[in-house]
Amino acid sequence: MQRLIMKDAPNIYPESSAALRKKLVSGEITAITFDTQVFDRNGRTFKGGLIGQLAQLKSSHIKLLITELVRDEAEKHMLAMHKAKAAKVEDALSYLQHHLSESLFEEVRDELSTRMTPENIVFHEVNDFFLATDAELISYEESSTRKLFERYFSNAPPFHKLNSKKSEFPDAIALLCIEEYAANHGVLVVSEDIDWITFCRESKASNLHCVPDLSIALTLINSVEKDIEEIADQRFQMFRNFSDSGHLLSVIKKNVSNDLKDNLIFSGRTSFLYTPLCTEVEIVSFEVGDSENFGVIRDDSSLTAWVLELDLKCFIEVYVTFTEPDETYLGSSRYEAALVVPSVSIVKIANEDIRVETMIDKKTIINLGAIEPGEDRTDESWIP
Numbered sequence: 001m002q003r004l005i006m007k008d009a010p011n012i013y014p015e016s017s018a019a020l021r022k023k024l025v026s027g028e029i030t031a032i033t034f035d036t037q038v039f040d041r042n043g044r045t046f047k048g049g050l051i052g053q054l055a056q057l058k059s060s061h062i063k064l065l066i067t068e069l070v071r072d073e074a075e076k077h078m079l080a081m082h083k084a085k086a087a088k089v090e091d092a093l094s095y096l097q098h099h100l101s102e103s104l105f106e107e108v109r110d111e112l113s114t115r116m117t118p119e120n121i122v123f124h125e126v127n128d129f130f131l132a133t134d135a136e137l138i139s140y141e142e143s144s145t146r147k148l149f150e151r152y153f154s155n156a157p158p159f160h161k162l163n164s165k166k167s168e169f170p171d172a173i174a175l176l177c178i179e180e181y182a183a184n185h186g187v188l189v190v191s192e193d194i195d196w197i198t199f200c201r202e203s204k205a206s207n208l209h210c211v212p213d214l215s216i217a218l219t220l221i222n223s224v225e226k227d228i229e230e231i232a233d234q235r236f237q238m239f240r241n242f243s244d245s246g247h248l249l250s251v252i253k254k255n256v257s258n259d260l261k262d263n264l265i266f267s268g269r270t271s272f273l274y275t276p277l278c279t280e281v282e283i284v285s286f287e288v289g290d291s292e293n294f295g296v297i298r299d300d301s302s303l304t305a306w307v308l309e310l311d312l313k314c315f316i317e318v319y320v321t322f323t324e325p326d327e328t329y330l331g332s333s334r335y336e337a338a339l340v341v342p343s344v345s346i347v348k349i350a351n352e353d354i355r356v357e358t359m360i361d362k363k364t365i366i367n368l369g370a371i372e373p374g375e376d377r378t379d380e381s382w383i384p
Helices: 006-012 017-026 036-041 049-059 068-096 102-113 118-133 145-153 165-181 194-202 214-223 225-244 247-263
Strands: 029-034 063-067 136-138 186-190 208-211 265-269 275-299 304-323 329-350 353-359 365-370 376-378
Touching: 017 029, 017 208, 017 214, 017 225, 029 214, 036 049, 036 068, 049 063, 049 118, 049 214, 063 068, 063 165, 068 102, 068 118, 068 136, 068 165, 136 165, 165 186, 165 194, 186 214, 194 208, 208 214, 214 225, 225 247, 225 304, 225 329, 225 353, 247 275, 247 304, 247 329, 247 353, 265 275, 265 304, 275 329, 304 365, 329 365
Parallel strands: 029 063, 029 186, 063 136, 186 208, 265 365, 329 376
Antiparallel strands: 275 304, 304 329, 329 353
């Protein structure tokens, strides 16, 4: 890897803090990741330091991404460090054997024998970090082999003629994995490596935004928290106004009405060989039932979404025509029925836009019981 010389930074990092803040507030940037150099500068540990501060992202609108490359290289570096420490302990124990009584030496050795192995120390530290941050692991499988070799043979970052191209394969795979993720999400990439920076700048995804230091990234993320909270408050007020004005229930009723007209299954029985055909369904009115669940299912910088579950009592007019088996017309009937329809509505607010999506069972059935031509009937006993 090539370490960036900081005097070149203005040319490498064209995006200003203001531009990045705007992307964070708008929800264009939703994730952050870092290279192995960031881990090494943190003392080769996930505990404490700037990397330890990433635990705050667990309750943030920003998702922490860890590539398999960073995890594997971090484990390798930590394992080497802890093995070296373990070797020093063994050397010290060997020295003490000649300067302690046999009973005291045995006591010290027994105490030290209960300590975790370097492998266990590394496993628990990595596992605890993922649990503390709710980080998402970006797998090697996310990368494209074709894209990898296209970059290799064209000397595109991180491959170039000035370095050993074979040594850059792990970085190339990691960057392609991040780019694949960035197809749908903006990502803050923390790196001072010039190849990583160049890759992000030239990426076709155009959603990779490089910053040189984790402290800068965390400062940016925290600087927009208040803005995002204000946006969330504004959206909730929009939701309340939309609901209090009656527009929300009106849209839900319209959505349910359209769904019922398209998907309502008609059921009835005749005493003769009539062929009944439901020709028209009209939704006369609605009443909101007792069952009502409400909650926020998404709340980030780009979108707030609520779910609203309602049981709607629908009063329906059904028009049925009757024909003989030879299709001779026998007459028609009109029926009024009441039907309880469970509905789930998702209300989404982004910017100034409010959208309502309503779902009902596509196999909702209305059973009219015994029917025949010439009826005009209302029967409240049909309510399920």
